[in-house]
Amino acid sequence: MLGPSGLHSIQSYLIRRQPAMLALLRRLVEMESPSLDKAAVDRIGLYVAECWRRQGARVEILRQPKRGNHVRAELFPCGPSVTKSGKPAPPEAFAPIYRGKGRSAPARQILVIGHLDTVYPLGTLRKMPFRVRGNRAYGPGTMDMKAGIVITLFAAEALQKLGDRVARRLVFLFTSDEEIGSESSRRTIEAEARKSAAVLVVEPANGLTGQLKTARKGVGEIEMRVTGRAAHAGADFEKGRSAVLELARQILKIQNFTEPARGITVNVGVISGGTRSNVVAAEATALVDLRLRRPADRERIERKFHSLRPTTPDFKLEVRGGLNRPPLERTPGVVRLFRLARQLGANMGLRLEEASVGGGSDGNFTAALGIPTLDGLGGVGEAAHSPNEFVVMDSLPERATLLAGLLASI
Numbered sequence: 001m002l003g004p005s006g007l008h009s010i011q012s013y014l015i016r017r018q019p020a021m022l023a024l025l026r027r028l029v030e031m032e033s034p035s036l037d038k039a040a041v042d043r044i045g046l047y048v049a050e051c052w053r054r055q056g057a058r059v060e061i062l063r064q065p066k067r068g069n070h071v072r073a074e075l076f077p078c079g080p081s082v083t084k085s086g087k088p089a090p091p092e093a094f095a096p097i098y099r100g101k102g103r104s105a106p107a108r109q110i111l112v113i114g115h116l117d118t119v120y121p122l123g124t125l126r127k128m129p130f131r132v133r134g135n136r137a138y139g140p141g142t143m144d145m146k147a148g149i150v151i152t153l154f155a156a157e158a159l160q161k162l163g164d165r166v167a168r169r170l171v172f173l174f175t176s177d178e179e180i181g182s183e184s185s186r187r188t189i190e191a192e193a194r195k196s197a198a199v200l201v202v203e204p205a206n207g208l209t210g211q212l213k214t215a216r217k218g219v220g221e222i223e224m225r226v227t228g229r230a231a232h233a234g235a236d237f238e239k240g241r242s243a244v245l246e247l248a249r250q251i252l253k254i255q256n257f258t259e260p261a262r263g264i265t266v267n268v269g270v271i272s273g274g275t276r277s278n279v280v281a282a283e284a285t286a287l288v289d290l291r292l293r294r295p296a297d298r299e300r301i302e303r304k305f306h307s308l309r310p311t312t313p314d315f316k317l318e319v320r321g322g323l324n325r326p327p328l329e330r331t332p333g334v335v336r337l338f339r340l341a342r343q344l345g346a347n348m349g350l351r352l353e354e355a356s357v358g359g360g361s362d363g364n365f366t367a368a369l370g371i372p373t374l375d376g377l378g379g380v381g382e383a384a385h386s387p388n389e390f391v392v393m394d395s396l397p398e399r400a401t402l403l404a405g406l407l408a409s410i
Helices: 004-016 018-029 038-054 142-161 186-194 243-257 295-306 332-347 363-368 395-409
Strands: 058-062 070-075 109-115 131-133 136-138 169-175 196-201 212-216 218-227 265-273 283-292 316-325 354-357 390-392
Touching: 004 018, 004 142, 004 332, 004 395, 018 038, 018 136, 018 142, 018 395, 038 058, 038 070, 038 142, 038 169, 070 186, 109 142, 109 186, 109 363, 109 395, 142 169, 142 390, 142 395, 169 186, 186 196, 186 363, 196 363, 196 395, 212 332, 212 363, 218 243, 218 295, 243 265, 243 283, 243 295, 283 295, 283 316, 295 316, 332 395, 390 395
Parallel strands: 109 169, 109 196, 212 354
Antiparallel strands: 058 070, 070 169, 131 136, 136 390, 218 283, 218 316, 265 283
């Protein structure tokens, strides 16, 4: 593990670099990057790729036909680790601290993952421009997760500038579609994770105390579509079969699927249907958010949805979808990573705590493969996805120091 003196050197360096960190954060925030705007996400991807090239990283642009391109940067160890005798250690000495499912060869890399996209549409800056108030920087995506990009770049810079020895290859993957389900990036994330000893996720910390995330719920979406029979609401009311009414009956059924004690929640977030008030609705649709804590509950809850049937033969009911992010469980490997981070934090004068949260991230995918994953290593702030989103500026060098310590200690 990186010792207190080395950690202190990194922290001192990064505190001096805080103005540069803030300048980069502003630049990234002002490069708006909504998930569904490929051109916008590609622009910020090219800029981030150039930042990595300036650090001497080997950079790949992973091109996507529909979504934004992903950026992969690779840095080899900053210096040769040594054995107790003072001689360089052979690569075989870097056996993984953690071993994932199905892995037989030693893992030579650490994977750091984040994302380039935000939930904010183009033009949001006109209503909520980047601004600094006291120790807080406000703006769309400041905390989620432009700050994570800044933290990662400067953590790598500090390790290189100060010559700290890193035993493993460092791979940094920034994707373009995390906020919309990671459909185009999941395969790449999982492929990189399978080659990794550990995965570090630079999503925001939990709360203003900077809690790290050692568990996340699994996340899914269910679409329920009902087809009935249209009719004039006045002249032929009896001939109609209201899809809206049938959908309401189904919603009353699925509200009973929620089991708070087991961490299962079902939320009907969007409903639509019908054409006019004087027409019996022929079609209606509901989009349902599904969250669960235990992988063992997945099959049971999905089966409940897909076993739903219309209340009468006059209706047709289609149910599509299911869980798209498995839970991130607090496994022994995750706990070991957290304890390492907590010790590094203590050496920095920080008291780091852990949290279990309801939201998902790309860390859910990597943890489900059995790769120890530590989440919430990004900026400290609040109000993500809202007009009041902010990141605490002093957290930037602090979290970059913690990330650098982990990279040098795993």
